Amino acid sequence: MTEFQQPHSPLPPKPVDVDVIENAIADLLRGLGQGDKSEVMAQTPRRVAELYAQTINPGDIDIEEDFKVFDNPGMQDLVLVNDVHYVSMCEHHLAPAFGIAHLGYVPDRKVAGYSKLKKGLNYLARQPQLNERLVVDAVDFLEARLQPKGIGLVLRSAHCCIALRTNAPSQEVVTVFERRGVLREEQYWQPLWQSAVAEKPSFLGR
Template sequence: MNDFDNGTIRGYEKEEKYNSEVTLKLMEHYKAILSLLGEDVEREGLLKTPERVAKAMQFLTHGYHLDPKEILNSAKFKEDYQQMVLVKDIELYSMCEHHMIPFYGKAHVAYIPNGYITGLSKIARIVEAYARRLQVQERLTVQIRDCIQETLKPLGVAVVIEASHMCMQMRGVQKQNSVTTTSAFTGAFLSNNKTREEFIHLIGLKLH
């Protein structure tokens, strides 16, 4: 068990949630970065900034310390229900691995149980566990799908993520309104058009 276990993201307001050795090292680096960017690191407003950033970055990447399969297994229940279970509009905040700039949006996750269900909150927790890392949207989508498929072995899994990438909004190509949609399916969502269409209808995705 380390400070980040239990599949929890709560408790980050508490000092002991941070690894103090890592925080100190990150602080040194962020102080140097601020200086390289042309700032006066001794001015009052910036005195605590390296420490704040060091902690913020640890929070934004705390998914590395979570085990998503363990999260699902911790609430895996035997149940005969064999209809679609959909958790939609799960908000997510991640960071693109190319620029370390946020991308944010929502995930829609569905599965069709095959003997086992999981606690609904655990679906949102695994989204969180994979999102709170440096990511590309495509990999995030597939990781969520594979985690559910491999842990619950359901009849099918569907994951759709709609996200805006700030690296495309505030820099680079500077397109404010583009939304990227990615999807990943297994089982019945691949083989049965009706099942996939029902999912797409339920999440309200507009296909052009």
């Protein structure tokens, strides 16, 4: 990509119909044998519909407007941003996954504010996702906007679909990563990897 090309959003906001969601949740509850519970059927379908509308691909996010980059003041070495919490939605079961991201990049001409890096990740994580797709989408997204010499991202997450099936808190940690450019070199990759896997993610407790 040249400096004159405008990067695109891989997952632009999509239309949301809260009424359709509400009716579907009401059918789901009836299918689960909960339709005779008036206190559940009265308000729960709408609450769930509004929750999903607010958290999955909300249409009021303009990531192109929100994601700003700045001229590099002279940084030539690795920038590490650790312990970025995010929530994703497993596209296989529509159950949440709680994750912590660790990002490293070596800037060229541009840098980004740390909150913007988190915004970019969460924008993509809010879609129904697979970990393997999310890490690639996120690196694509950040690389296109930062144009760094190299970039790497490690995602570590625990998945509620596992906990729901086993009726126990999930202690399994899923780790995926993507690295490009100079982050494939050990001198840059090792500091990121070691900081990412130094300890079990805190959302799982001790």
